Structures are given as C-alpha cells and as structure tokens.
Amino acid sequence: MTNPVQNPHLHDDTDLPMEYLVSAERALETEMAGLSALRAALKDGLAVPFQKTCDLIQNIFGRVIVSGIGKSGHIGTKIAASLASTGTPAFFVHATEASHGDLGMITKDDVVLALSWSGETQELASLVAYTRRFKVPLIALTSRADSTLAKASDIVLKLPSVAEACPHGLAPTTSALVQLAIGDALTVAILEGRGFTVQDYKVFHPGGRLGASLKSAKDIMHGGDAMPLVPATTLMSEGILVMSQKSFGVLGVVDELNQLVGVITDGDLRRHVTTNLLEKTAGEIMTKSPKTVAPSALSASVLELLNSLKITTVFVVEDGRPQGIIHMHDLLRAGAA
Incomplete structure (x- = not known):
C-alpha cells in the first residue's frame, strides 16, 4: 500500500514560520491605532460634521446615495447595505457607472455620501458636478479637508490620517477599516435616532436563521x-x-x-x-x-x-x-x- 501523496505546501505545525504571526500582530496593532484615532476625532473636529450628517440623513425625503471606487467603493457598498437594512433607504452607485447613465438614479430629495480617502478620485468628478448642478446635498468622507472633493461638499467627514497596515503603505488596510467603522457609527447613530426597534429590523430581515430568530x-x-x-x-x-x-x-x-x-x-x-x-x-x-x-x-x-x-x-x-x-x-x- 502506497503512502498518500503529500502536498508540498502543507507543513507540520512546528514548521510554520513565526514571521506570519509577527506580521499579523503588527497589522492588528496598526489598525487598532487607526480606530483609536477615529474615536479621538469623534470627540474633537469630527463631532460637529458627524452630527450634521446624522441630522441631514434623518430629515431627507429621499435616499442616501453612496458612491466610491476601488476599496472605498467596496466599503461604500457595505455602508449603503447597513443603512438600508436599518430603516434608512440607501443604495450604492458606482462612481464610474454614474457618468454612464446612473446619475439618473439620483433625485433632488436624496443626499450623496462620496467616499475617497485622498479626495482626488477623478471618477467622482461627474457625480460631484451633478450634485452641485441640481443642489443635491453632498457629504464627503475623506482624509483631506483641502481636497477637491472636500471643497465641493456641503459636509466634510474628515477622517484622521492613519498608517496603513501594509508595510509599504500602499494597500488600503487601516484606511479602509476606518471608513468602515465611521460608516457603522453613522448607521448605529441614525437607527437609534429614528427609534428603530427589533420589530422594525424584523421587517427587513425575514429570511434565513436571522429572520427566524427575530420571530416572536x-x-x-x-x-x-x-x-x-x-x-x-x-x-x-x-x-x-x-x-x-x-x-x-x-x-x-x-x-x-x-x-x-x-x-x-x-x-x-x-x-x-x-x-x-x-x-x-x-x-x-x-x-x-x-x-x-x-x-x-x-x-x-x-x-x-x-x-x-x-x-x-x-x-x-x-x-x-x-x-x-x-x-x-x-x-x-x-x-x-
């Protein structure tokens, strides 16, 4: 009887290089520092625009249109989904698709939340111009208050400058997490401001085990x-x-x-x-x-x-x-x- 073929990429636990764990711990510590910086910002310069954003979203007659590209786009998709599932009508419009017809999805009753870490994302230009032309409120989620996006916006949610967990400082890691976290903070603040209840949540989550657990x-x-x-x-x-x-x-x-x-x-x-x-x-x-x-x-x-x-x-x-x-x-x- 022959021995089963061994996968050369699989190692015994004792062979695993400790550098993996060192890298992982460093990445987590860097991202934790980013979240701490965000929390500190909420008690300082970010407090007023955050409150204005919550008030604006709660009082609009339309929907929250979230947009971005790349990693910011992925985070934006999640933010829109979280808002929609907790009683705030919202959906994501891809920044590139916006200039190819999707601008028609946006009405004067809506508010646009645009994500760009640098604030210089060229693909957002047509969306920004559209909001200015038709007086649609624009909220910028960016790390640069002096950016093109920030200067054009009605409200600027300026995120703190943070070090990326990527050792080269290139791959959006900590920055993406901070965007995600502020999106979750907005979602929670707004749902609590609306008095959103478990029974309301049940209406939007009828399927799967979550829906079953929400049955009375x-x-x-x-x-x-x-x-x-x-x-x-x-x-x-x-x-x-x-x-x-x-x-x-x-x-x-x-x-x-x-x-x-x-x-x-x-x-x-x-x-x-x-x-x-x-x-x-x-x-x-x-x-x-x-x-x-x-x-x-x-x-x-x-x-x-x-x-x-x-x-x-x-x-x-x-x-x-x-x-x-x-x-x-x-x-x-x-x-x-």
Whole structure:
C-alpha cells in the first residue's frame, strides 16, 4: 500500500514560520491605532460634521446615495447595505457607472455620501458636478479637508490620517477599516435616532436563521385547544390522558381564573409514580411558578431559555393566562435553532 501523496505546501505545525504571526500582530496593532484615532476625532473636529450628517440623513425625503471606487467603493457598498437594512433607504452607485447613465438614479430629495480617502478620485468628478448642478446635498468622507472633493461638499467627514497596515503603505488596510467603522457609527447613530426597534429590523430581515430568530413567540406558538391545560382540581387519571393526547410532554395547570399556576412534566410523573399517582389532583403533583415567556419574546430568547433550563417546552403567558405553548421542535422548524 502506497503512502498518500503529500502536498508540498502543507507543513507540520512546528514548521510554520513565526514571521506570519509577527506580521499579523503588527497589522492588528496598526489598525487598532487607526480606530483609536477615529474615536479621538469623534470627540474633537469630527463631532460637529458627524452630527450634521446624522441630522441631514434623518430629515431627507429621499435616499442616501453612496458612491466610491476601488476599496472605498467596496466599503461604500457595505455602508449603503447597513443603512438600508436599518430603516434608512440607501443604495450604492458606482462612481464610474454614474457618468454612464446612473446619475439618473439620483433625485433632488436624496443626499450623496462620496467616499475617497485622498479626495482626488477623478471618477467622482461627474457625480460631484451633478450634485452641485441640481443642489443635491453632498457629504464627503475623506482624509483631506483641502481636497477637491472636500471643497465641493456641503459636509466634510474628515477622517484622521492613519498608517496603513501594509508595510509599504500602499494597500488600503487601516484606511479602509476606518471608513468602515465611521460608516457603522453613522448607521448605529441614525437607527437609534429614528427609534428603530427589533420589530422594525424584523421587517427587513425575514429570511434565513436571522429572520427566524427575530420571530416572536406568538408567531410560532400553538394556541387554543392545542394547549395541554387542566384545572388544578383535575385527577391525574384524567390529566395523564390530556398530557398524552396533546403530545407536548407537559401539562399546564390553571386555577379558577385561568391563571397558569403550575406545570406537570414527565419528571413530576416519575417522582410520584409510587404514591397513588392516579388518585392525586394536578394541583398536588404540579411544579409551582413555572418559567414562561411573553408573546412578544423573540424566538432566539425562547431558545436560550429552553437551553439554559434544559427543558423542551415552555408556555406563552400574558397577564398570567396561557396564550400558547412552544416546543423545541417548533424552534427547529422555524429555523431559529
């Protein structure tokens, strides 16, 4: 039997050169310094234009048009996506495509956010000229306040000069991260200023596991006759039948006001199996003050509760009264687990 062919590019862990880790650590430290400089700028010269930008974006009737080219373009795409997903209509227009017809996407009700680290990106010229001609507000995101872009803009978000993590100072690394960070800061500040809620977020993220985790308990619970409920005075000979018929592995116990006062689980049955179980009432067997969730609880929170308590079922309760029941399998089917 022959030995499998060895990949000459794969090495044993002991052969890995430490220079890789040294380079990585240096890159991270350089980028961390860039973020620290950005944070300091927000407490100084960047504070006023940042606030003006937030006010402008919150009060426009149109959309935020983000533009850039190269790495700034990639960052701009992400900024536009983040704004759009958190309640601020936005989209990205490539700086080159703008001069080939995409300027028609921009209206007088919009605001343009142009990204250029140097502020001298030639491809932005037609976009800048268009905003000046039709009086569309222009925000510059640049590191140079004396640049062509900055001088033409209504608001200048001047980013601090930072050292690139690239040892040659050429590849946009720290600069791209700083652009990304200020974009995230704008997104968060604006969504909080709008009072954007989890339920609002849910509207824009209906798909995938994220969408599933944003569903509320009332969206996935079983209600009405599907709930395994009995009065506290019910004999366990009947209670076990209800428990079996409903197939949730649990029995809810309510008082005369239909308030959930306890639950009975398989564990409770096993603990009382030798004590004339069938002759006892549900009130005698139940575990009092059970854990419950509200109808508005997110499915992600329900999942965390089930996992932390090592249980598979929980009742959905409002004002003390059971509204529904959720099993772990419901969370699995919804995609939240």
